[in-house]
Amino acid sequence: MGAPSRPSLRLSGRQTVYQTLGRWFASSPPTYALATIVGYGYIVLLLFLYSTLLCPGLSNLQQLLPKHGYFYRRTHVSHMHLDRMRCLVSNQGTGSRLSGSLPDTIPLVVSPTTTANEILSQLASHGLIPLQMNSTTSPTHYLCTSGHHLQNFNGTRTISDLGAQAFSYLYLHLAILGGSTAEEAPSISETTELRRRKRVRKQSRLVADPDNVERDKIPGISHALLSTSGSPQTSPSLFAPSLPLPAALSLPEAIINDPLVQPGLPDFSNPHPLTTCKCPFIISDEFTEADDESDEGFYKDLGHLNAELPEEASLSKAADVHHFFDNPHTETDTTDGKRRVCKMHNCKLCKKQGGVKASFVTDVTTGWRHLASKHKGAYHKWCKDTSFLSMLREDIEARANAKKAVQATLDPHVQPLPICVAPYSDELMKETALNAIEEPAFVEMLNMAAHAKGAIKLPGRNITCQTIMKNIFCVTSDNASNNNTMIGELTQQLRAHYQIEMNNEESRIGCLAHIIDLAMQAVIAAQSHAPHYDPKKPETHSLGVLQQITNLWQLWGIHMHMRVVGANAISACAPAVPTSHTPGINPSTAFASLMVPMPQGPQGPQVDCCWVMQLWVPSLLPLLEFTCLLNQVVWQHHAVHLGQFVEPQAHEFKEPLGLMRSYPIGGEVLSCILHKETVWVSLMIYRNFSNFKPRVELHVQQPLLWDIIYARRSHIRPGGGSLCELQKLFAFVAHAP
DNA sequence: TCGGTCGCGGCACAAATGCT
DNA sequence: AGCATTTGTGCCGCGACCGA
Numbered sequence: 001m002g003a004p005s006r007p008s009l010r011l012s013g014r015q016t017v018y019q020t021l022g023r024w025f026a027s028s029p030p031t032y033a034l035a036t037i038v039g040y041g042y043i044v045l046l047l048f049l050y051s052t053l054l055c056p057g058l059s060n061l062q063q064l065l066p067k068h069g070y071f072y073r074r075t076h077v078s079h080m081h082l083d084r085m086r087c088l089v090s091n092q093g094t095g096s097r098l099s100g101s102l103p104d105t106i107p108l109v110v111s112p113t114t115t116a117n118e119i120l121s122q123l124a125s126h127g128l129i130p131l132q133m134n135s136t137t138s139p140t141h142y143l144c145t146s147g148h149h150l151q152n153f154n155g156t157r158t159i160s161d162l163g164a165q166a167f168s169y170l171y172l173h174l175a176i177l178g179g180s181t182a183e184e185a186p187s188i189s190e191t192t193e194l195r196r197r198k199r200v201r202k203q204s205r206l207v208a209d210p211d212n213v214e215r216d217k218i219p220g221i222s223h224a225l226l227s228t229s230g231s232p233q234t235s236p237s238l239f240a241p242s243l244p245l246p247a248a249l250s251l252p253e254a255i256i257n258d259p260l261v262q263p264g265l266p267d268f269s270n271p272h273p274l275t276t277c278k279c280p281f282i283i284s285d286e287f288t289e290a291d292d293e294s295d296e297g298f299y300k301d302l303g304h305l306n307a308e309l310p311e312e313a314s315l316s317k318a319a320d321v322h323h324f325f326d327n328p329h330t331e332t333d334t335t336d337g338k339r340r341v342c343k344m345h346n347c348k349l350c351k352k353q354g355g356v357k358a359s360f361v362t363d364v365t366t367g368w369r370h371l372a373s374k375h376k377g378a379y380h381k382w383c384k385d386t387s388f389l390s391m392l393r394e395d396i397e398a399r400a401n402a403k404k405a406v407q408a409t410l411d412p413h414v415q416p417l418p419i420c421v422a423p424y425s426d427e428l429m430k431e432t433a434l435n436a437i438e439e440p441a442f443v444e445m446l447n448m449a450a451h452a453k454g455a456i457k458l459p460g461r462n463i464t465c466q467t468i469m470k471n472i473f474c475v476t477s478d479n480a481s482n483n484n485t486m487i488g489e490l491t492q493q494l495r496a497h498y499q500i501e502m503n504n505e506e507s508r509i510g511c512l513a514h515i516i517d518l519a520m521q522a523v524i525a526a527q528s529h530a531p532h533y534d535p536k537k538p539e540t541h542s543l544g545v546l547q548q549i550t551n552l553w554q555l556w557g558i559h560m561h562m563r564v565v566g567a568n569a570i571s572a573c574a575p576a577v578p579t580s581h582t583p584g585i586n587p588s589t590a591f592a593s594l595m596v597p598m599p600q601g602p603q604g605p606q607v608d609c610c611w612v613m614q615l616w617v618p619s620l621l622p623l624l625e626f627t628c629l630l631n632q633v634v635w636q637h638h639a640v641h642l643g644q645f646v647e648p649q650a651h652e653f654k655e656p657l658g659l660m661r662s663y664p665i666g667g668e669v670l671s672c673i674l675h676k677e678t679v680w681v682s683l684m685i686y687r688n689f690s691n692f693k694p695r696v697e698l699h700v701q702q703p704l705l706w707d708i709i710y711a712r713r714s715h716i717r718p719g720g721g722s723l724c725e726l727q728k729l730f731a732f733v734a735h736a737p
Numbered sequence: 738t739c740g741g742t743c744g745c746g747g748c749a750c751a752a753a754t755g756c757t
Numbered sequence: 758a759g760c761a762t763t764t765g766t767g768c769c770g771c772g773a774c775c776g777a
Contacts, residue, residue, distance in 0.1 A: 366766060373765060
């Protein structure tokens with residue numbers, strides 16, 4: 001950094017601008033203090049602007065820039081099934097949206113003749129990419145559509161050339177550093193080992209069925225087990241005195257109860273969930289390694305969790321056939337002149353109905369086919385009652401197709417990036433200084449300093465840090481329940497280190513888009529009378545009520561459109577995410593979209609707008625009380641807060657929801673939501689968050705806290721002012737020669 | 738390592754059904 | 758009535774897994 005002729009201002013890596021300036025002013029005569037503060041304040045802001053200048057579009061690209069070498073942003077990608085999407089969208093006109101790891105969903109106007117360069121221009125006009133990327137050729141980025149391989153970028157190619165059609169995704173690939181390595185993928189042996197551990201051998205129906213008079217003929221079955229005549233769940237009383245024990249097992253009780261001595265007899269006295277459930281089971285982190293933790297030490301989003309309830313442990317995979325068919329018996333087949341002994345079993349329903357044929361070979365596949373052809377209704381009802389996954393071929397195929405339609409998240413592709421520290425050069429500093437003169441904050445600072453009557457006191461780094469943290473408005477993070485504990489621990493640490501009181505419940509912001517996405521998926525699922533959309537049977541998808549709900553919301557001024565929520569406005573930057581505007585979108589498209597209007601930070605009175613969710617998914621619909629922090633007309637510009645800021649605008653959301661209850665499907669919709677609530681709550685109780693404590697302590701004791709806290713004053717404004725930009729300034733100063 | 742069990746997919750064939 | 762198509766069923770092979 002260039003030094004003036006007056007007492008030099010040197011900034012070391014561990015010194016802050018504020019501290020250094022403060023000491024310098026304290027030792028300087030007040031007569032020229034004002035003049036020098038102008039000069040050095042000028043330099044300080046030049047540094048700040050310099051950091052901005054080196055990263056074109058910094059204000060808008062803030063979400064994309066690495067923080068401490070990492071991309072913190074996560075992308076929630078959850079999708080409506082394409083069949084339902086096609087059902088909802090009647091007009092497949094032009095128009096596209098860019099979603100993903102971006103601060104907003106950007107509507108793009110495209111046609112089959114739109115070129116790639118024109119798309120890049122639109123992106124650049126939103127400040128999402130630097131202008132210089134809009135070139136005809138570039139080795140660093142590619143534009144392609146799903147299902148098409150990457151190819152060298154050619155800006156003159158049109159959308160149709162890229163193979164884009166209705167419902168196509170456009171992918172803009174940016175070349176970034178890093179990349180997954182082969183070591184990250186589990187080896188085949190590991191996955192095999194994993195599968196083996198999941199496999200749990202269950203008693204066969206022949207063993208478990210108390211009515212099976214031939215159980216004692218089954219080889220290898222313990223008489224003691226047979227005598228229990230029950231499932232493993234009833235086995236705590238396996239050796240209870242009331243049960244008649246065979247003489248062969250008249251061993252001392254201590255030996256009998258020792259599973260090591262009797263390895264063949266499983267210990268059912270205290271069954272661990274993992275031993276009775278095939279499904280992934282979440283238990284305390286104290287007992288298992290956190291498999292939901294990424295390599296960089298951050299917890300993954302809940303997307304990797306199975307949001308469905310675990311299967312009933314007591315049901316085997318062929319439990320359906322065992323339910324609908326009675327015990328096998330042998331029949332002698334004399335057709336073809338040969339005598340064959342066949343193992344058969346009877347269909348209970350056919351037998352009850354007096355059908356012509358009720359006996360079938362004991363083949364599970366045959367049983368499923370028979371149930372699919374003759375007793376599909378009863379089968380589905382039984383599956384619903386017992387939470388059993390349908391094994392009918394058509395249902396299996398439908399599930400497989402649905403699984404294919406789910407797009408993976410981008411998390412595995414996010415790799416650490418080096419810190420972008422601007423190299424110092426006299427030429428760049430000179431260039432930046434010229435631009436700094438027009439910086440409003442700088443001008444304001446000069447004016448304020450000019451009116452000072454005495455020495456100007458600049459706050460030190462600690463004071464600045466504490467002041468900022470005292471203005472903590474909220475902490476935003478993913479909906480993962482472990483973040484609830486993170487904020488709880490953060491509250492304690494702030495109180496211990498800074499004597500800052502923060503309401504951890506009211507200051508917790510979840511991913512609203514994610515929440516609403518779950519809710520709307522439940523709503524949409526409740527509308528379909530068939531598990532999957534069948535173009536030949538459109539009547540099975542009565543969506544009129546959804547349309548009414550949407551109209552109702554729009555009537556109330558709630559710009560909430562159901563969409564495939566690429567809930568891209570989440571994570572740590574929700575307060576700074578600008579509002580989504582959807583002009584020109586076809587109403588039918590808007591209906592088919594859930595475009596969550598995130599608040600807009602930098603403009604006017606909406607600066608402090610923020611979605612605050614006191615409770616997350618469990619309380620979304622039935623308990624939710626949306627209210628507005630600011631008395632604005634347009635709902636999407638309101639901050640939504642629960643608890644502390646109870647405003648009359650709460651009815652804007654409550655009443656439509658209340659009206660939903662009056663619809664015929666209202667109860668069904670709410671029951672779906674409540675089901676998800678149950679599921680998510682059940683997942684929460686198995687979480688253990690002890691791992692968070694040292695992590696939070698680390699963040700609190702270091703200024704890195706800024707990374708996870710977006711204070712009220714940290715909204716990104718064009719031209720500067722955000723904490724991240726200040727942080728870049730510090731980094732720049734620290735690296736200056 | 739080997740045998741048994743289970744899940745799964747696919748083929749073959751007969752019966753039922755629909756069409757001309 | 759004859760043919761084509763669909764439906765329902767039996768059977769087989771393969772692979773994964775478990776236990777001896």
